Amino acid sequence: MRRTMLYLPGNNPNMLLRGHLFGADGLILDLEDAVPRSEKSSARILVREVLKNRDFDWCEVTVRINGLDTELWRDDLAAVVPYGIHGVRVPKVETPQMLKDIDDALSSLESMASVPVGTTKVFCLLETALGIWNAYDIALASRRVTAIIPGGEDLAADLRTSRSKEGTELEWARRMMIVAARAAGVDALDTAFPRVGDEEGLRRETEFTKQLGFDGKSVIHPNQIPIVHEIYDPTEAEIESAKKIVQAARDAAARGLGAISVDGRMVDLPVARRAEYTLERAGIITGRGR
Amino acid sequence: MGLMEAGRAAQAGTVESMDCLVTISPDAERRRIEISGSGVSRFRATMEQKINQVLDKLGSSENIEISVQDNGAVDVVLGARVEAAYLRFKGVIDA
Structure with missing residues (x-):
C-alpha cells in the first residue's frame, strides 16, 4: 500500500x-x-x-x-x-x-x-x-x-x-x-x-x-x-459492500456462473476487481501488485 | 564545489536537535577529543569510544583534535558526522 x-x-x-x-x-x-x-x-x-x-x-x-x-x-x-x-x-x-x-x-x-x-x-x-x-x-x-x-x-x-x-x-x-x-x-x-x-x-x-x-x-x-x-481509506460502507461483492463473485465462479446480481446491481469481472482493490486498500486481502 | 585542502580544520553536522557539530583540526601532540553539550556528563565515555572506533576504522593515525558540540546526537549520527568531518579534513570529500 x-x-x-x-x-x-x-x-x-x-x-x-x-x-x-x-x-x-x-x-x-x-x-x-x-x-x-x-x-x-x-x-x-x-x-x-x-x-x-x-x-x-x-x-x-x-x-x-x-x-x-x-x-x-x-x-x-x-x-x-x-x-x-x-x-x-x-x-x-x-x-x-x-x-x-x-x-x-x-x-x-x-x-x-x-x-x-x-x-x-x-x-x-x-x-x-x-x-x-x-x-x-x-x-x-x-x-x-x-x-x-x-x-x-x-x-x-x-x-x-x-x-x-x-x-x-x-x-x-x-x-x-x-x-x-x-x-x-x-x-x-x-x-x-x-x-x-x-x-x-x-x-x-x-x-x-x-x-x-x-x-x-x-x-x-x-x-x-x-x-x-x-x-x-475506504469507508465502512464501501468495505461492507466490497466484502459482499467479492464473496458473491467467488461463489459464482465456483458454480461456473458469469455475471451475477448483488443488492440489485449487476456484478461482473470489473466490479469484482474493484471490490477486491477496495479490500486491499482496507488491508483485508493482500494485493497482487508488481 | 571542490574538495577541501587536506590538513585544514574541517567540519560536519549542525547544532540542530538530535545532531552534533564535529570539527577536526591538527593537534601538536596526539588525538584529542573535546565534547560539549547537554548530555556529555552522562555519555562522554560511549561518545569517545564511538569517535575512536570510527577514526580507527578509517585508518586515522594523525595527531588531531576532534571537537564535538553535541545536541542530542545518537551514536549513529555522531559516527556519521565524525566520518564526514574526517574525510573533509583529509580532502577526500567535498565541503
Whole structure:
C-alpha cells in the first residue's frame, strides 16, 4: 500500500530518525533536492549509517538519489543498496535507456553485496515533457520499475508554465501517468502538494488525483499524512459492500456462473476487481501488485 | 564545489536537535577529543569510544583534535558526522 510516501531530508538526523513514527506507508530518504550541494557527501554518509543501524518498522523505505545527469548517482547507489532498502527513487527519468543504466548499476551492487539481484525496485520520477511522453516505455524498460510519478515544480518549468492552485498545467500529465502505469502494470503515485499549510488545497488535489486513479501521493510534511490517508481509506460502507461483492463473485465462479446480481446491481469481472482493490486498500486481502 | 585542502580544520553536522557539530583540526601532540553539550556528563565515555572506533576504522593515525558540540546526537549520527568531518579534513570529500 502506497497511500503516502514521506520525504525526509537526507542531512536532517531528526527527521531521518523519527520519520517512521508519523504513520506514512513509505519513506523517501532524500539525497537530491533537499540536500545542498556542499552537503551531498555528508548526507550520503548519514543516510547510509541510518539505514545500516535503524529499523523503520513497516514502512517501505526508498532513497531518492541524485539524477543521472550528475556525477553523484553511482556513489549514492553504492552507499545505500547493500543495506536492504526497498527501492530507489530516480529523478528526471526521460528515456528507457536511463533505466537500463540504473538496472545495470543496481545488479552489480546487489551482486557485490550478496543481495539477490532484482531486489531493489525503481520508482521513476518523470519531471520533463520527454519523460512524460515516454512513460509507458520507461515503465516497461526494467522489471525493477514498480511505480511512475509525475513531477511537480520541475515538470511545470519544463512545460514553460508554473504551478497554479488548481493544478491545470499538470492535469494532462497526470492522466497520462495513469494510462501508462495501468498499461505497464505498475503503480501511479502523485507528486507532492507543495503548500504545507493549505489543508483544503491538499484535500481537493488528493480527491481529484485519487479519482483519476493514482495509488497514492508523495508528502513533504507529517501533517499531510492523515489527510491523504482519510481520502484513500475506504469507508465502512464501501468495505461492507466490497466484502459482499467479492464473496458473491467467488461463489459464482465456483458454480461456473458469469455475471451475477448483488443488492440489485449487476456484478461482473470489473466490479469484482474493484471490490477486491477496495479490500486491499482496507488491508483485508493482500494485493497482487508488481 | 571542490574538495577541501587536506590538513585544514574541517567540519560536519549542525547544532540542530538530535545532531552534533564535529570539527577536526591538527593537534601538536596526539588525538584529542573535546565534547560539549547537554548530555556529555552522562555519555562522554560511549561518545569517545564511538569517535575512536570510527577514526580507527578509517585508518586515522594523525595527531588531531576532534571537537564535538553535541545536541542530542545518537551514536549513529555522531559516527556519521565524525566520518564526514574526517574525510573533509583529509580532502577526500567535498565541503
